[in-house]
Amino acid sequence: MKTQRNCLIAQSGGPTAVINASACGVIQEAMGHNEIDEIYAANNGILGVLNGEIFDLRAEGPHAIEGLRTTPSAALGSCRHKVGTSEEYDTILDVFQRFHVRFFFYIGGNDSQDTANKVDQRARQDGYELLTIGIPKTIDNDLACTDHCPGYGSVIKYLATMTMEAARDTEALRTADPVNIIEAMGRNAGWIAAGTALAKRDEDEAPHIILLPERDFDGNAFKARVDHFLSSLGWCVIVVSEGVKHPDGSYLAQQAGEFSQDSFGHRQLGGAAMYIKDLVEREVKVKARFAVPSTIQRNGVHFASLTDSNEAYLLGQRAVQAACEGTSGKMMTLERTCDDPYRCDTGLAALAEVANGEKLLPDEWIGGDGFSLTQEFLRYARPLIQGELPAIIEGGLPQFVRLKKKLI
């Protein structure tokens, strides 16, 4: 009897609106490959591997698998566990061996690509035959070696829409609430906050000020910009990235407390908008409101980018094809060949190169005032938000799938 050659899919880190589209691409493609026998998933990312919590994706049925494309967040479950010890890597390979896993598809951000890289290296060292392919996923858009990351197009499409809609509120109520502040995710990279610049169809439109972590916060220059818009327009909408820092390196959103760091040592941010609100009320002496969309922004599948969703799916498909051709130790990448008309193909990058890298917003894409983005950035970002993923609605609300996850 032939030994099984199974594949295992896992999702990791912060969810996005399209991470399940990548999983769907892997699963549907794997079903068409004779090289692959069982199609397994780990429950909650690498934690599921470590705990031996593996479930069979063929048992979920084709309707549930197709429904992944319109279901936000990580349907396989995710985690923020950092694989730290050599023993943990031993356990991972033990579990792989037990479940006859010969293909490992890991959908995640920087830390996940690092984990995938170490699993790949350890398998080689131990002489365990394994093909490991990383699939990029992060709203933060901060992965090295790829033009952009699946999840980014959808988060900026949704956050730009929120900004446009809330800005009309501020404009209408400017005699009472003339300043509004919206907090963007993105950790130390300003990509998400920058993406809201797409909302600005003309000079007077919001957002009027974008605060990026790539620029130290300059309170006086900021106050002068707010004053400018209040006197010229009578209202001002500000997007502030959660990762903006003071010149001394401290976060605007500095938070104390035992849960302020995750297990990777990343600081959990939140509170930048409130800081700016207080500053505006104290220094500019007008009333300010603020919004913190938090995890809502990254799960907006009811208004996700079709381009983003399709690319996420394609990367999943191509990952299976690459592995079936014998590729390992690589992450799938997106390679843009043209801005207009937008064309993008997939490629491969070494996991080692991607692992734990961080791609910041190019300095030359930030406007001279430090509060805006250049046309070059807009040319980069605009194609990523095109098209709307058709949402599945039932009774006025989105309809999602939930996997049965019967553990093996």
Place this chain on the structure above:
Amino acid sequence: MKTQRNCLIAQSGGPTAVINASACGVIQEAMGHNEIDEIYAANNGILGVLNGEIFDLRAEGPHAIEGLRTTPSAALGSCRHKVGTSEEYDTILDVFQRFHVRFFFYIGGNDSQDTANKVDQRARQDGYELLTIGIPKTIDNDLACTDHCPGYGSVIKYLATMTMEAARDTEALRTADPVNIIEAMGRNAGWIAAGTALAKRDEDEAPHIILLPERDFDGNAFKARVDHFLSSLGWCVIVVSEGVKHPDGSYLAQQAGEFSQDSFGHRQLGGAAMYIKDLVEREVKVKARFAVPSTIQRNGVHFASLTDSNEAYLLGQRAVQAACEGTSGKMMTLERTCDDPYRCDTGLAALAEVANGEKLLPDEWIGGDGFSLTQEFLRYARPLIQGELPAIIEGGLPQFVRLKKKLI
């Protein structure tokens, strides 16, 4: 030469996703009535009347008027000005006389209906011929005499969707971030927070706990519910209304500072979610995240309720019809005749009855645990979120109209 008989439309208070649909209904209906000559709008609500800032809606063009249906917030401009003095009412009637205003349509919430009522009474006293009709508008759904208020269906459809989407994030990341808290608007009425119960399609679905201002906050009972969901499901999503209070009457969101009250003396709330987050982390000892959608929730025209939008439009139309039949001193109301199939007609209520009333969530619609809603509430709310207003998208983002507002 015949003296002009003009109409004036104004919008007031917090914007909604469909307040412009009501304006559109008034304008398009008024265009078909010979009794009405010019169709004017006040810039920024009653402030525009007081300042004589009046503009001609016929000059805006039919495309812009039709585009109001898919443009959020208050396109005529809004305000939070409380008409207080007798001199201000004199000024309003002077301006009406100057612009030959004989029809006054005021789209707003409690305070606006109060203002409309006083304008109507003053006109009668002074013998100035004026027909005043109020058109209800408030996401808070707290107006007396009407089954529900335009704006409510859309805010709960959108907030329930946000809750469903963010809940999937919490579920997927429950090993890291097991608790998520979403703050709902609604001041002292729990209608909006209650509406997120529609997201809960089965027992395990979010929101697991809904904190309503109609119930004093009971920290121990709350903690027990959180513990229950964490041990049974491993995750817990909480919707907290901004207006929830401690048993001593103080707000969870108690905020100090000079801008903490608007000119009606309403306390500006915000911070309830952060209070709950801190409490969960301190008392339950797990990490919690929170989101404050703030004004984003009331402007979500990209996913607005078609039922809500159509009713808002209809009320505008019927207001004009009522005024042209000689009605004055009334607010248009929505009168439901059947839940399933949903049928709703319009009616009229005396402005004096509506003015400054506040309709709380019926006590019997709150579940026995104080953290949930009954089937009766769901039967009431479900029809209001049905259908999706077709959004106008250009280049991946919504397209709104902006009126030229050339002042006369």
